Amino acid sequence: ELWHWSFEKEFAVISDYTYEFPLTSACFILSVEDDLNSIFEAIKTESRIFKFGAGSGINMSSLRGRGESLSGGGTSSGLLSFLEVFDKATGAIKSGGTTRRAASMRILDDTHPDLIEFIEWKAKEEIKARALISQGYSSEFEGESYKTVSGQNSNNSVRLSNKFMKAVEDDLDWTLLNVKDLSVSKIMKAREILNIISSAIHTCGDPGIQFSDTIYDWNTASNTCEIRSSNPCSEIFTLDNSACNLSSINLIKFISVDQNGNTVFDLNSFKQVIHILVVAQDILIDYSSYPTSEICKNSHNYRPIGIGFSNVGGFLMSLGLPYSSQESNSIMSCLFSCLTSSAYSTSMQLSELFGSFKYFTENRFSFIKVIDKHKNSLDSVLNEKSSIYLYNFESLLEFSKALFLTISKCLKNGIGVRNSNVTMSAPTGTIGLLMDCDTTGIEPVFSLSTYKKLSGGGSIKSLCTSMFSALKSLSYLKDPNFDFESFKKYVFEHNSVVGAPYLKSEHYSVFDTAIP
Numbered sequence: 001e002l003w004h005w006s007f008e009k010e011f012a013v014i015s016d017y018t019y020e021f022p023l024t025s026a027c028f029i030l031s032v033e034d035d036l037n038s039i040f041e042a043i044k045t046e047s048r049i050f051k052f053g054a055g056s057g058i059n060m061s062s063l064r065g066r067g068e069s070l071s072g073g074g075t076s077s078g079l080l081s082f083l084e085v086f087d088k089a090t091g092a093i094k095s096g097g098t099t100r101r102a103a104s105m106r107i108l109d110d111t112h113p114d115l116i117e118f119i120e121w122k123a124k125e126e127i128k129a130r131a132l133i134s135q136g137y138s139s140e141f142e143g144e145s146y147k148t149v150s151g152q153n154s155n156n157s158v159r160l161s162n163k164f165m166k167a168v169e170d171d172l173d174w175t176l177l178n179v180k181d182l183s184v185s186k187i188m189k190a191r192e193i194l195n196i197i198s199s200a201i202h203t204c205g206d207p208g209i210q211f212s213d214t215i216y217d218w219n220t221a222s223n224t225c226e227i228r229s230s231n232p233c234s235e236i237f238t239l240d241n242s243a244c245n246l247s248s249i250n251l252i253k254f255i256s257v258d259q260n261g262n263t264v265f266d267l268n269s270f271k272q273v274i275h276i277l278v279v280a281q282d283i284l285i286d287y288s289s290y291p292t293s294e295i296c297k298n299s300h301n302y303r304p305i306g307i308g309f310s311n312v313g314g315f316l317m318s319l320g321l322p323y324s325s326q327e328s329n330s331i332m333s334c335l336f337s338c339l340t341s342s343a344y345s346t347s348m349q350l351s352e353l354f355g356s357f358k359y360f361t362e363n364r365f366s367f368i369k370v371i372d373k374h375k376n377s378l379d380s381v382l383n384e385k386s387s388i389y390l391y392n393f394e395s396l397l398e399f400s401k402a403l404f405l406t407i408s409k410c411l412k413n414g415i416g417v418r419n420s421n422v423t424m425s426a427p428t429g430t431i432g433l434l435m436d437c438d439t440t441g442i443e444p445v446f447s448l449s450t451y452k453k454l455s456g457g458g459s460i461k462s463l464c465t466s467m468f469s470a471l472k473s474l475s476y477l478k479d480p481n482f483d484f485e486s487f488k489k490y491v492f493e494h495n496s497v498v499g500a501p502y503l504k505s506e507h508y509s510v511f512d513t514a515i516p
Contacts, residue, residue, distance in 0.1 A: 002048075002289035003296040012296035015289040024245050024288040027231035027306070028056040028295065031240035034063050034179065039082055043089045046104065048291045050093040055103025055232040058086075059159075059240070064179045065113030079114040080121060083151070090153035103232035104154040107210065110164045111177045113185035116196060119207055122156060123200040125149040155232055156207040158197060165211075168194050208234065220370045221302065221363040221420045235424040236306060242298040244421070245284050246306040247277050248428045250435045251315040251335070252466070263319060263473050267396055270335075271342055274307065278346040281305035282418055301358040306424035307343055309335070310431070313445040314438030314466035320473035322509035323444040332442075334393040336423075337378055337400035343422035344371065344407050348415055356416030363420075368411045375404035438466045446514045449495045463492060470510055476502070 003012040004021040015021045028049050032042040042058060049056050064070075066078025083106060090104050108118045132145040139145060146152050167174050167190035174190040177183065200207065215227050215237050225239040236244045254266045285303050290296040316328045351360075360367070378401045411417070425442050432440040439445050448467060451459045476482045482502045490500045497503055497511040 002291060003293045004289045005286045005296055005300045007286070012290070012293040012300075018289055021287060021289040023052045023054065023290065024284055025243035025290070025299070026054045026246055027233075027236045027244045028054060028291070029229045029231055029236070029238060029240055029242050030056050030058045031228075032058055032060065032062060039063075039085075043086060045291050046086070046102075047089060047093055050090065050102035050104075055105075057105030057107060057229045057231045057234075059107040059109070059229040061107070061109040061112050061228075062179065065185060066117070068113070068178050068180055078117070079108070079112070080117050083118075083121070087150050087153050091147075102153065105157060105230060105232040105234065106154045107157045107159060107229050108207075109159050109212075110161055110193075111175065113176045113178050115158070115176055115193070116188075118156065119158065119193075119196050119200050122151040122206045123203040125151045126204040155234075157210050157230070157234065158207045159210045159212040162211075162213040164190055164193075210234065218370055218373065220367045221359060222366045223362045224359040225302065225363070225420070233427050235308065235426045236304070236421075238302065238304050238421060239298060241292065241294045242302065242304065243290055243295050244304045244306050244424070245281055245288070246308070246424065246426050247281055248308050248310040248426060248431060248435075248441070249273060249277070249339075250311050250437055251309055252311050252318055252437070252469075255315070255318055255469070257472075265393070267338075271338065274339055274342040275346045277307050278305065278343050278419070278422060279350065281307070282347070282350055302420040303357045303418060304421040305419050306426065307339060307422060308425045308428070308441065309339070310428040310435060310441055311437035311439050312442040314464070317438075317445055317464075317466040317510060318469035318473060320470050320507075320510055323512060325509070331393050333378070334397045334400070337374070337404075338396050340374055340423050341400045341403040341407065344417065345403055347418040347422055348407060348410060350418035351416040354418065356418060357420050359420075360416045364411060364416075367417060368408055371404055371408045371411065375401055375408065378404070438464050444512065444514050447495060448491055448497070448511065448513055461492070463488065467491070467511060474507055474510070 002015045002018055002021070002023060004015045005011075006013045030042055030045055032038050046056050046058075060079060060083065063079050063082055064076040066076060066080075068076045070076055086104070086106070090102050093102055108115060112118070126149075128149045129145045132148060133139045137143065137145045137148075141152075164174060166172075171189065171191055173187050174193055175184055176186045176188070178185045197207065197209070210230065216222060219225065219227055219237070221239075227237050228240055230237050231244070235246075238244065249270075254270050256264055256266060258264045282303060282305060285299055285305070288299075290299060312332065313323055316323050316331070319331075321328045321331070378397060427441045427443070428435075428437070429440050445464055445466065448464050449461055450464070451461050471477050471482075471484075471487075477484065479502075486501050487503065491497060494500075496516075498508055
């Protein structure tokens with residue numbers, strides 16, 4: 001069963017017709033308490049979320065550590081025993097009933113007694129999988145090796161506090177605490193824990209790190225909304241039992257060539273698209289269904305939405321800029337500041353028409369603090385004029401700072417905001433394919449050549465289309481001496497531009513990719 005918001009009754013009701021109120025959110029954050037009913041209710045809710053093609057994240061820190069006393073006698077089997085149950089349930093359900101794997105996130109606080117076991121879990125399972133592969137078992141992700149080991153169906157993250165990082169810096173002890181009575185479970189050097197985290201990441205890529213105090217500092221609703229977790233890809237940080245609908249803007253669609261043959265960015269269309277998306281996503285909140293009544297209620301009361309970018313790597317390459325350059329950093333600072341300020345400005349206009357989110361009054365000063373942090377962070381970029389004069393982006397930055405200043409003044413003068421959150425940076429893996437992006441979210445180009453599997457079998461190799469736009473921006477295609485076909489053939493064969501005919505070495509960095 002799914003739930004939607006009833007304007008007539010002013011609470012969540014069961015959706016009889018899911019086509020009228022579809023489940024549109026892709027990202028959910030759930031909660032779990034330290035009892036069997038809550039644990040298996042969370043598994044049931046997650047299963048429903050996976051069924052509809054979405055994903056969820058849960059902070060597991062409320063579960064007792066291994067050896068802690070149980071109320072009925074005996075001791076707890078520990079966090080990992082239940083994580084393995086969640087792992088099996090996730091692996092059994094293909095997201096949306098297709099071959100796409102369900103997305104889940106497991107998070108643990110830095111004081112949990114089973115912290116080290118959690119950190120090392122996937123790394124140890126990876127070593128087992130490699131042993132099986134060495135004996136001839138399939139190395140495919142859906143093959144026997146990885147199906148045999150546990151921990152393969154979630155992203156794992158550890159929440160590290162400023163206090164922990166300070167202990168690492170000063171080489172101090174760190175105390176792990178039992179969950180129920182907060183007694184000391186174990187004392188270790190903070191640096192040792194960070195080394196274990198680093199070693200595990202080197203082995204298998206997990207766990208990721210979430211800095212809990214930084215998250216709190218940027219929480220626009222910190223007085224009523226404790227952030228303990230994130231969604232599976234960690235772009236959404238909001239309260240437990242909540243959802244967020246996402247929308248990403250393909251930046252490359254705003255690039256065009258003017259009548260003089262110069263590359264330009266359509267700033268006016270960019271601002272207009274942001275405005276339309278905020279309105280559309282806010283409408284979507286109350287015309288969607290949710291897996292539980294509490295998630296439905298929190299979505300209605302906090303109204304979080306998430307606008308971000310896709311194809312950033314392709315966009316920067318198309319402009320003829322190295323992904324890791326100062327120019328690229330400055331331009332993306334301009335675009336992100338415009339996105340955030342314009343989105344909050346539209347949300348403020350919606351607030352005047354339809355009212356603020358329910359808990360805005362209690363969080364007014366949290367909002368002002370975060371908006372001012374955005375405004376102040378632009379000063380360093382404004383000092384880099386040489387970088388942002390490219391394509392007249394400096395006007396966009398000045399516009400954004402002025403808009404943040406206006407928003408801050410309006411907040412202080414009593415005007416509210418419709419949405420508790422408006423922006424995020426999602427990986428956009430699935431929708432990036434639909435939008436024909438060379439790259440996904442904010443990542444660089446993965447490779448200049450890619451292979452795509454065909455539904456009837458076999459594969460086809462293709463070249464990154466942003467590479468051709470980069471050649472145009474760098475004026476190579478205007479040069480009569482430039483042999484495009486020879487260049488294309490070289491890149492196709494070598495998957496690199498290093499040594500390519502006619503290409504200047506100072507432009508190699510423009511074509512840098514995530515893999516060498």
